[in-house]
Amino acid sequence: MEREHQRCYIYAPPATEERPLKRQRTSKFNPQAQLPERLSTFRHIWSQQEERIKATLEEADSSTQERIVNFVAASAQSTGESQGAIPTGLIVAGPSIASHGPFFERLGRRIRDRTSCTYVVLTSGESLNLKTFLKNVIKKVTSRVDDDDDDDLGRTPASSRKGPKLLDFDLGHVQEWQKKNRVESIVVVIQDSEAFDTGILVEIVNLFHSWLDRLPFILLFGIATSAESFEDRLSGHSLRYLEGQKFDVTQSDEIIEKLFRVTVAMTDIPLWIGPNLSRRMLDRQRDHVQNVQDFVDGLKYAYMSHFYASYPTIILKEDLAFKDLPSDAFEAVRNLPSFRVWIEELLDQRRASDVRQLLDDDQYLFEGIVEYVEECRKALSTLSQAARALACIRESLQMSPHVHLSTIWTRAASGELLATPLLRETMLSIKKTPSNKLVQLLVSMMDSDGEAFPIDITAFQRELADLIKDNASSAPLRSQDDVRSDSLRTTVVAQKVLLSKHKAALSEQDKAYSDLIGRFHDGLEAYFSSAFMDPRTLFLSEIVMHDLKSPHTEVFQPKPRFAIERALACPHDYLGCDCCSGQQNEDSALSTTQPATAILYQLYLESGAFINAADLWSAFNAVVGNEEKEEEEESKTMALFQRALAELKYLGLVKPTRKKTDHVAKMMWKGL
Amino acid sequence: MASAKRKRSDDDAEDATPRKLRARPPQDDTFGEQEADEIQTPSRRKRGQQAAEIGTPRSILKKTGLANGINGTTPKSHRKLVFETPTKSVERATPNGTPTIVRNADRSARRKSNRRLIERTMNGAESDEEALDEEEELAERILSDEDGEQDDTQAAAEEDVPAPETPSKRGRGRPKGSGKKGRPPKQRSPTPPQELPPHEEYFWQNRPGGTKTSNNTLPPQILLNHDEYFQAMQTYQDRHESEMKFLLELHSRAYDQWIFELEEGFNLCLYGYGSKRPITEQFTAHLYRHLVNQKPYKGTKKTPKVVVINGYATGTTLKDILTIVASAVVPTSIKLPNQLNSLLAFILEYLSENPPSHPIPIVLNSIDSPYLRKSPVPAMLATLAAHPSVNLICTADTPNFPLLWDVGLKSQYKFLFHDATTFAPYDAEIDVVETVNELLGRSGRRIGGRDGVGFVLRSLPENARKLFRILVTDQLALLFMDEGGQDEEDSARTPSSKYARTKNTISDSTQGIEYGMLYRKAMEALVCTSEMGFRTLLKEFHDHQMIESTKDAMGTERLWAPFRQEELEGLAEDLSGDAL
Structure with missing residues (x-):
């Protein structure tokens, strides 16, 4: 009890308490029974995903980083010669500031590995003025090699030996350190250049330039807006001291698109994220966070909750054997909604004996499970493949509204893609594709999906190559549906204009080409219509595809203010008590029985921007207090009032005001 | 305006499940008896009040006037009288589906009120009182314009009677014990218009004139001092004790899940009304027991170190936090750097080089306490929490705590948020007597x-x-x-x-x-x-x-x-x- 007012301590359990763990209860059904197995399955599956994510992230900005490292290395070499200007990298890292930190951290690692430069990152938070900025630079540069304590001890005598003592923001410290360590160059990163005061930036540039003959500085600016606007902020005078090069970093939405491609819209993964959840995650990325790490976390949490909360997920275990499963697992499977759908389907087909067996025989059900998990996965993987193919087609045909794979996939997975104009339009434009574009299309489809594709692309490629070889003219082959082979003819007959469409005569090759593209089109169409089914109709789809928004939204997008307002405005929602439901008497939402703070809060809601505490008290007393005015009773009510008022203050709902005596100012309005 | 649409929405409200209804009233009654209500024409009142009956035509005034001619003072009559008068018309002049006469009446009322409004704005801001008088006058006139019935004016006048110049809660006369006698405390308070867009709602709730309060003051000796307060509180028994226990028990079912989430590298943040210390206390014990039964400790004398920090305690500094964390991480033989930044860097480096067998759990009560809000603290805490060998379990009390962190910090914190409403009193967090004294100057x-x-x-x-x-x-x-x-x-x-x-x-x-x-x-x-x-x-x-x-x-x-x-x-x- 003493502890609650202590600032911090290391927890020690109460000495006497050695009671057995609570969880050794002997209840018949333990929902956590198979938890370790499920969790190990989770870890196994997630580790595969993590690999993919890591590889994607590495690859995503490696080329930019490579260029920056080369730039730094090159500048480090040349600093000796040209003293005219500070080599400067303008790194346009995009508006998602959350990813800047990790980016510069990775960059730092790379630069330190590859060159013999020191690398320090400065943020606006630690650089309020030039002095603190320099102090931080010095601290970071010099402690990079020296140990922290040495640096305190070592520096002071060194400077006192050489005449006047250096102030702690004098770059002379760095010079001394440079004499000892001889680094090639000192890379100073200004991570959030927009947040720096322009004056400070100018001063930094000028100062660094004046030290350039003694200290080999390289500046890197992280820019969230554009290099132009950065340039506008600096005066021409200081710009002359910089010798800049611009680097564009891959934007986070592109990276997320890539991540989505490898983690969700993927063919050979054991568990998918459902369309609703993925739409939610993508929307959140687009509208709020724009942060790659957050996307990964969201994905991970979805996997976690899938395995943690759902008992039947045990069947996703690799090399599942019948004996691994307790009968509870089968019971759980039998309770799935999709099981019911399946059973109803079977009944419609009048296979009652199968149904009976599924309901009674675990072994039989097990076989069904194994089969259907496989089938479900196959369906989802075909769907993903088809979505990728569709995205690939649209991209290589350069169709105008650019639709991301993530969008296509989520729509496909919710089973609504087949009837959309999106698909129709794509299929139509395939029909019209001239041969030169078709070649590219086939190549890119080949690249993206390769042999696994059910349509034999190589055969088409061969055939097309033959046709093109035979084509004498330089113009590409056209199909019969191509608009350009139509021509409009106007004829005037009896003073009426007749418009008639005419197919231009198709050459032999064009005809052959039309035939080829027709077959290609039909093949694709059949493929798409079989692949884009609603995966949620399949038995066990909720096991293979996690699509619950419930824990996900609350955990990542909490509404704390709403929660508190709700708790205070209708405490019954949380307490569930009989006394203050407010139902029996609709009019008096404000019942005596509610917690004091809730009552006071509801009175608070009724008031304007200023509240008279005396009136608040009398209102409160009227609601809570006892009619027979006992002294003790009133002081108790007062105590409650004071506590409630103090809580409102603590929650930041009221603040003192000096406008009037005994008044408080209202700080928050409900539901805004 | 009682258009068909409006009625339908009322119908909906009526048809709603009882649960919904229950959840609703407090929302309806968000706004109270304030001056601005006075400014509204009475017609504005009770718009959207669900309790009123459905589908009464706009001429409800007449009806209620007749029905309540005798006991016009009862709250009921006000509610009805007040409801469904041409409310929306002031803002949204879209008369549709109303009978012509009614509409005309509406219009004239609206026109007048509009003219009044414009006049007033042109003449510059006048005092509230004047506005108040004017509005009341206007209200009366509209009422008499509309049906010229005595009882209506009377009703309007009656409305004013219990509202003296100081229309605060008290002034409006909620007699003692009225809350118990079932006289609804808020029946005079017109409900704010519902389903406004957020910005409109802001202006509604901040409308001018809403600040008028009485000059009453608390008697000097009425506030309790520390001794009296604790004495009073000692005998106090919360009637919701069992429910609060139940809430706590509900939360305790999630402890294992939380441990799992921590193990997977997330940090936890608990929010919601009520002190979350009981939860963190229990959870710390739970976590401790969990760790003791794990590998490096099982069967040995060694114990895991769980750091607990009370952010709300006066004067908690980052230095305290880092020092205690360091003491849990680094063996005592190693000298710690003095400076905050280097201390943090040192801890992180040490953790990277000598990763502990399990992440160090740090339980931080009230991460949003005033002592931990200022500039470098959240950033440094985030850096600490971002380390894979650190598990941060923190609680946040204020409703707007997420504003403490920008996107960058948030991604560093890697929080999973859990609603942990407990309704427990903030005994340790708040010094009640002191806070109230300060609040009231x-x-x-x-x-x-x-x-x-x-x-x-x-x-x-x-x-x-x-x-x-x-x-x-x-x-x-x-x-x-x-x-x-x-x-x-x-x-x-x-x-x-x-x-x-x-x-x-x-x-x-x-x-x-x-x-x-x-x-x-x-x-x-x-x-x-x-x-x-x-x-x-x-x-x-x-x-x-x-x-x-x-x-x-x-x-x-x-x-x-x-x-x-x-x-x-x-x-x-x-x-x-x-x-x-």
């Missing part, structure tokens, strides 16, 4: 009021007493000026109150004595000869919490003694009478 009570000050002053030199006397008398003079302004305002129902009001607002912002002024006066009174001396004297007062200072909007420092008027008067008396 009575922090002077801290040193024991007049007697305490006297005691302190007696021990101080003559000059200090003189200085304090100057401060107190000046402050009193200011207060009297204010008072005059306010009295004038109260008595004046004429436009002259405008003057009083402005004057009052000016003096609002200029509470206390300017530093420079006080210094000059002190010099003139030969209390001190230099600013140095002046400062020394002030410091003594500060130390005894006899004065407070603040910077106003212009950046000038202002000083005042944190006492209420009566106490100041007493003090002035003591000081001048040289009783000290």
Whole structure:
């Protein structure tokens, strides 16, 4: 009890308490029974995903980083010669500031590995003025090699030996350190250049330039807006001291698109994220966070909750054997909604004996499970493949509204893609594709999906190559549906204009080409219509595809203010008590029985921007207090009032005001 | 406006499940009996009030007038009378589906109110009272325009009767015990219009004129002091104890899940109303037991180290936090760096180089406490929490705590949020008596009021007493000026109150004595000869919490003694009478 007012301590359990763990209860059904197995399955599956994510992230900005490292290395070499200007990298890292930190951290690692430069990152938070900025630079540069304590001890005598003592923001410290360590160059990163005061930036540039003959500085600016606007902020005078090069970093939405491609819209993964959840995650990325790490976390949490909360997920275990499963697992499977759908389907087909067996025989059900998990996965993987193919087609045909794979996939997975104009339009434009574009299309489809594709692309490629070889003219082959082979003819007959469409005569090759593209089109169409089914109709789809928004939204997008307002405005929602439901008497939402703070809060809601505490008290007393005015009773009510008022203050709902005596100012309005 | 649409929405409300209804009323009644209600034409009232019956035509006025002619004073009648009069028409002039006569009546009412509004705006802001009167007059006129029935005007007038010039909760006359007798406390309060877009809702809730409050003050001795408070609280038994226990038990079912989430590298943040200390306490114990049964500890004497930090405790600093974390991480033989930044870097480096067998759990109560809000702290905490060998479990009390962190910090924290509403009192977090005193500007009570000050002053030199006397008398003079302004305002129902009001607002912002002024006066009174001396004297007062200072909007420092008027008067008396 003493502890609650202590600032911090290391927890020690109460000495006497050695009671057995609570969880050794002997209840018949333990929902956590198979938890370790499920969790190990989770870890196994997630580790595969993590690999993919890591590889994607590495690859995503490696080329930019490579260029920056080369730039730094090159500048480090040349600093000796040209003293005219500070080599400067303008790194346009995009508006998602959350990813800047990790980016510069990775960059730092790379630069330190590859060159013999020191690398320090400065943020606006630690650089309020030039002095603190320099102090931080010095601290970071010099402690990079020296140990922290040495640096305190070592520096002071060194400077006192050489005449006047250096102030702690004098770059002379760095010079001394440079004499000892001889680094090639000192890379100073200004991570959030927009947040720096322009004056400070100018001063930094000028100062660094004046030290350039003694200290080999390289500046890197992280820019969230554009290099132009950065340039506008600096005066021409200081710009002359910089010798800049611009680097564009891959934007986070592109990276997320890539991540989505490898983690969700993927063919050979054991568990998918459902369309609703993925739409939610993508929307959140687009509208709020724009942060790659957050996307990964969201994905991970979805996997976690899938395995943690759902008992039947045990069947996703690799090399599942019948004996691994307790009968509870089968019971759980039998309770799935999709099981019911399946059973109803079977009944419609009048296979009652199968149904009976599924309901009674675990072994039989097990076989069904194994089969259907496989089938479900196959369906989802075909769907993903088809979505990728569709995205690939649209991209290589350069169709105008650019639709991301993530969008296509989520729509496909919710089973609504087949009837959309999106698909129709794509299929139509395939029909019209001239041969030169078709070649590219086939190549890119080949690249993206390769042999696994059910349509034999190589055969088409061969055939097309033959046709093109035979084509004498330089113009590409056209199909019969191509608009350009139509021509409009106007004829005037009896003073009426007749418009008639005419197919231009198709050459032999064009005809052959039309035939080829027709077959290609039909093949694709059949493929798409079989692949884009609603995966949620399949038995066990909720096991293979996690699509619950419930824990996900609350955990990542909490509404704390709403929660508190709700708790205070209708405490019954949380307490569930009989006394203050407010139902029996609709009019008096404000019942005596509610917690004091809730009552006071509801009175608070009724008031304007200023509240008279005396009136608040009398209102409160009227609601809570006892009619027979006992002294003790009133002081108790007062105590409650004071506590409630103090809580409102603590929650930041009221603040003192000096406008009037005994008044408080209202700080928050409900539901805004 | 009682268009078909409107009615339908009312129908919907009625049809809703009981649960919904239950959840709703408090929302409806968000806004209370305030001045601005007065400003509304009565027709505006109760719009959207679900309790009113469905589908009454717009001419409900007539009906209610007849129905409630006899007992027009009952709350019921007001509710009805008030409901479904041409509410929306003021804002959205889209009469559709209403009978023509009614619409015309509407229109005329609307036109008039609009004209009035425009006139008023043109003439500049007038005082609230005037606006109030005007509106009431207008309301009456509209009512009589519409049906010319006596009882309606009467009803409108009756509405005014219980609302005296100070329409605060009390003023509106919620008689003692009325809450119990089933007389709905809020039946006079018109519900705010519902389903407004957020910005509109903001302006609705902040409408001008809503700030009118009475001049009542709390009797000086009514607030309890520490002893009385604790005595009163000791005998108090919360009637929801069992429900609160149940809530806690509900949360405790999630402990294993939380541990799993921590193991997967997330950090936890618990929010919701009520102190979350009971939860963190239990969870810490749970986590401890969990860890003790894990590998490096099982069967050995070694125990895991769980760091607990009470962010709400006065004066908690980052230094404390880092030091305790370091003590859990780093063996005692190693000397720790002194500087905060390097200490943090050192801890992180040590953790990276010697990763512990499990992440170090850090339980941080009230991460949003005022002591941990300022600039470098959240960033450094985030850096600490971002390390894979650190598990942060924190609680946040205020409703807007996510604003503490920008996107970058948030991604570093890697929080999973859980609603942990407990309804438990914030016993440790808040010093109730102190907070309320401060809130009501009575922090002077801290040193024991007049007697305490006297005691302190007696021990101080003559000059200090003189200085304090100057401060107190000046402050009193200011207060009297204010008072005059306010009295004038109260008595004046004429436009002259405008003057009083402005004057009052000016003096609002200029509470206390300017530093420079006080210094000059002190010099003139030969209390001190230099600013140095002046400062020394002030410091003594500060130390005894006899004065407070603040910077106003212009950046000038202002000083005042944190006492209420009566106490100041007493003090002035003591000081001048040289009783000290």
